[in-house]
Amino acid sequence: MSSLKEKIAEAISKHVSIEDTYTYDLKRTKSAFEVGTMSLEDFEEWTDENVEDLAETIVDALQPQLTPNQQIVLKWLKEEQTKNPELSIFGTLSVLFDESENRFMNLDVIDALYDLSNSQQAGVFQAFSQWDLGWRNECE
Known part of the structure; x- marks a missing residue:
C-alpha cells in the first residue's frame, strides 16, 4: 500500500x-x-x-496540530514503538496506560497524558497511527 x-x-x-x-x-x-x-x-x-x-x-x-501535552505523549509513543518494534499500535498504547497507571514513566508524560481530553487523546492516536504507518513502511 x-x-x-x-x-x-x-x-x-x-x-x-x-x-x-x-x-x-x-x-x-x-x-x-x-x-x-x-x-x-x-x-x-x-x-x-x-x-x-x-x-x-x-x-x-x-497532520493534526497538537498541543504541547499531546506532543509529549506522542513523543513517548514514538520512542516506545521504536524501542519495541514487535509491539502493535494497541500494544504500545497498552504499555502507555500500564506504565502511567503504575507510575513507571516520567511524571511529565503522566501529567500530560492525564491532562488530555478525549478529543485530544483521539488526536494523539490519529497522529501516532499515521506516524506508525509511515515508520513501518520505511522499516520494510
Whole structure:
C-alpha cells in the first residue's frame, strides 16, 4: 500500500502532466511581467523533486496540530514503538496506560497524558497511527 505522500505525489504528477500541459516555476519576480522582459529562460520546468516537495507540504498540512501535552505523549509513543518494534499500535498504547497507571514513566508524560481530553487523546492516536504507518513502511 502506498503512503499518503506517495498517493498525493502520484495525483499531482498525473494532474500536471495532462496531455500537453506543463508546470513551471518562475525564477524571477512577478514584476518582470509588467516590464515586458520575461522570457522562457526565466522559467524552470517542474521535476519529480518539485512534486515530492509539494506532496510533503500537503501531508504536513493534513497532520493534526497538537498541543504541547499531546506532543509529549506522542513523543513517548514514538520512542516506545521504536524501542519495541514487535509491539502493535494497541500494544504500545497498552504499555502507555500500564506504565502511567503504575507510575513507571516520567511524571511529565503522566501529567500530560492525564491532562488530555478525549478529543485530544483521539488526536494523539490519529497522529501516532499515521506516524506508525509511515515508520513501518520505511522499516520494510
